[in-house]
Amino acid sequence: MEKLTVQDILDADLDGWRRLAQALHARFRTGDFATGLAFVSAVGEAAEAVGHHPDVTLTYGFVDLKLLSHDVGAVTGRDLELARRINEIARKQGIGTATDPLTEVELALDTADIAAVGPFWAALLTGSTDALSGNDVVDPAGRVPLLWFQGTEAHETPRQRFHLDVWVPHDLAERRIAAAVAAGGRVVDDREAPSFVVLADPEGNRACVCTCLER
Template sequence: MADKLTRQAASDALPTWRFLLQRMHLTVQAPDVATAFDFVARVGAVAAPLGRQPDLDVRGTVVHLAVSTEPAGGVSDADIAVGRAVDSVVAEMGLTSQPGTLTVVEIAIDAMDIDAVRPFWDAVLGWDVIARDDVQDPLRLGPALWFQQMDEPRPQRNRIHLDVTVAHDEAPGRIERALAAGGHLVSDSRAPAFWILADPEGNEACVCTWQGRDPVPG
C-alpha cells in the first residue's frame, strides 16, 4: 500500500483542497448545470490515466470531489497527483474552490462494551466495518459511526454526540456561529484538533479539524 502523507503535508500539497477525516476534499461552484457536468467529464479524463478516480457528487451546479487511499483512508502521493490534475482543470475552466461549504459528519456512540454494540449498528445500517473499526457506508454517502470507550456508565446524559469535521480555516467561524445561536463551549483543551460544544440542553457536538493530530517531530 502507498505510504500515507501526514495531514500537514497533504494540506500543504493541495492548498485549494481541504483535509477532512482522512480524505482531501474540493467543492467547486459552476455557473450552470452544463458546466458542472463538463467539469466532471474533464476530471474523469485527467484522472483515468493516473489510475485513480475521485469520488464525485453533483448537486445542481455544485460539484464535490474527494480523494483518498483505500481501504482505511489517508492521503498518498497518488492522491496528490490526482488533486493537482483536477486543479489544472479548475484553472482552465475559470472555476474556484469553496472550502467554507465543506462539512463531514461522524456519529460517535459512547459504549461500555464496544464489541457488543458495534455488530448491531453494522447490521441495522447494512454497512461495512472498516478503518479503526468504524461502521462506514461503503459508498461514503452516509456518516460513519465510531465508538468511544467509556470507563463507567453515564445514564444521566445522552450517549450519542456528533463529530462535525470542517476545513481548518472554517472552524473558528463555525464555532462563533454556534455559540451565538445559544450554544456553549464545554472544552477547548484539545483544540485545534477539536472543540466540544453543547446546545442549551447539553447535547454535544465536536467541531473537528485535521490540525493538532500529526505526531510532533522528534
C-alpha cells in the same frame, strides 16, 4: 504509497482543497448542470489517465470531490497529484472553488462493549454486520455517515451517548465555533483545540467541531 502527514498536506498548499476526517475535499462552483457535467467528464479522463479516481457528487450548482488512497486508507502523493490536475482543469474551464461549505459529519457513540453493540448498528445502518470494521461502521455505498465507537466505562446514569463530530476546514474552525456560540451554544471544553472543541446547545446536547490539526 506512503501515507502523508497533515503537515505534508498543508505544505502542498493545494488551492481549494482541505483535509477533513480522512480525505481531501474540494467544492467546485460550476453554476449550472451542463458546466458541472463537462467538468466531471474532464476530471474522469484525468483520473483514468493516472489510474486513480475521486469520489464525485454532481449537483446543479457545484461539484464536490473527495480524494483518498483507499488501499492504504490515507492521503498519499497520488492524491496530491490528481488534486493539482483537477485544479488545472478547473482553471482552464473558469471554475472556482469554495472552502466555506466544506463539512463532514461523523456519528460517535460512547459504549463499554463495542462487540455487543457494533454488529447491531452495522446491520441497522447498512443491512450487514460486515460493515463493522474495528471501531467503525463504514458504509461502502456512502449512504450514511461513518459511525465510530468511543470506548468508555460502563455506566447506568442517564447521559448523552451519541454526539456529532462536525469536521470543518482547519482554517475555518474558529468561525464555525463562533457562529454556533452566537446562535445560543457554548464552549464546554477547548483543551484539545485545534484538534477538536466540545460545544453544547442550550439544552446541554454536545457536539465536537473537529479539524485535521495536531492529530
